[in-house]
Amino acid sequence: MSILVTGGAGYIGAHVVRLLLERGDEVIVVDDLSTGSAERVGDASLMQLDVAAADARDQLELVLRERGVTAVIHFAARKQVGESVEQPEWYYQQNVGGLANVLTAMRAADVRTMIFSSSAAVYGMPPDQVVTEDTVCRPINPYGQTKLVGEWLLSAAETAWGLNWAGLRYFNVAGAGRPELGDPAVLNLVPMVLDRLARGERPKIFGEDYPTPDGTCIRDYIHVLDLAHAHLAAMDHLTAEQAPIERIFNVGTGSGASVRQVIDAIGEVSGLDARAEVEERRPGDPPRLVADASRIGLVLGWQAQHGLQDIIASAWEAWQAGPRRIG
Numbered sequence: 001m002s003i004l005v006t007g008g009a010g011y012i013g014a015h016v017v018r019l020l021l022e023r024g025d026e027v028i029v030v031d032d033l034s035t036g037s038a039e040r041v042g043d044a045s046l047m048q049l050d051v052a053a054a055d056a057r058d059q060l061e062l063v064l065r066e067r068g069v070t071a072v073i074h075f076a077a078r079k080q081v082g083e084s085v086e087q088p089e090w091y092y093q094q095n096v097g098g099l100a101n102v103l104t105a106m107r108a109a110d111v112r113t114m115i116f117s118s119s120a121a122v123y124g125m126p127p128d129q130v131v132t133e134d135t136v137c138r139p140i141n142p143y144g145q146t147k148l149v150g151e152w153l154l155s156a157a158e159t160a161w162g163l164n165w166a167g168l169r170y171f172n173v174a175g176a177g178r179p180e181l182g183d184p185a186v187l188n189l190v191p192m193v194l195d196r197l198a199r200g201e202r203p204k205i206f207g208e209d210y211p212t213p214d215g216t217c218i219r220d221y222i223h224v225l226d227l228a229h230a231h232l233a234a235m236d237h238l239t240a241e242q243a244p245i246e247r248i249f250n251v252g253t254g255s256g257a258s259v260r261q262v263i264d265a266i267g268e269v270s271g272l273d274a275r276a277e278v279e280e281r282r283p284g285d286p287p288r289l290v291a292d293a294s295r296i297g298l299v300l301g302w303q304a305q306h307g308l309q310d311i312i313a314s315a316w317e318a319w320q321a322g323p324r325r326i327g
Contacts, residue, residue: 001026001070001071002068003026003073004063004069005030005044006029006074006098007036007076008027008075009038010036011182012227014036014040021043027045028067030060032048032049032051034050037184051102052076052098053101056098056101060101069111070239074116078094078095079143080187084143085141091146095150096146099150103157112164115234115235116151118148118150118168119144119169120289120291121139122144123169124137130290133246133250155247167248168227168234169248170227173188173227174188174191174221174224175224175310175314176225176314176315179318181318182314190311191315198326202275203263204279205263205279212258217258217259217287218259218288218289218290219259220253223305223314230296230302233301237299237300249299250293252291253291253307254292265308265312
């Protein structure tokens, strides 16, 4: 197949690109390289383009037609929660406008299959500690809102012109499938801990008085390579099935690890002193947030293959292969 991957030079996208190339698919990456890197796309074709730009639709339609694209995997988006609160207009323009441009080009070129990179941020702060796809979505920041609006837009395109799509709601993504494909951003717990250790500082825990076994928050951590395989499972399902049973899938392990467990695992794998400083709770942190991942197993036959130790070991190997090697 000929697959177009927007945002394919980024952290998660590059893992999907590598898997597609390994199995022999033709891959075209569209990325503005604002957070991604050209070195990450391997032998895939690279088109440098901001999909939210005013002239992006025509360029996207042209490449879809010229390369005979059969499906699109859409990662390209802004994803910093704090930044989305400060610049909501820009986040809607980038995330919703960018998706609209891609869909407009797909409709014109008669490309009818899309896998959409969504997020557990669509749930906000759900009352349920184990979240199913039927949990009511109440996003609490513009980033999460744009992902939910994206799902609505895809559903509307399905009704209007027959788009065949699936939306994957990620939980906490970490690790690396290859040392050169580690998470380049310091926005999530694992790279944040490694960043502090690299600077000779202690990791931080925000609150240790939650109603959990060790008092720290519990989250569902998914290995980025497992997540990449979930995209391929979804795409293969869509291309084989004319009427999918479901459109929305949680991608997680179905089990959780506490903040303290993650930090302790980093200390064990790295051999570093990772004893944490404890600070006051941050507002808005639910005690436990774990995915019910049964739907994706039942419908797509996918399940996570890697646990916390694999995630941390691969993240550490990738960090040590990068420019900020510790020790």
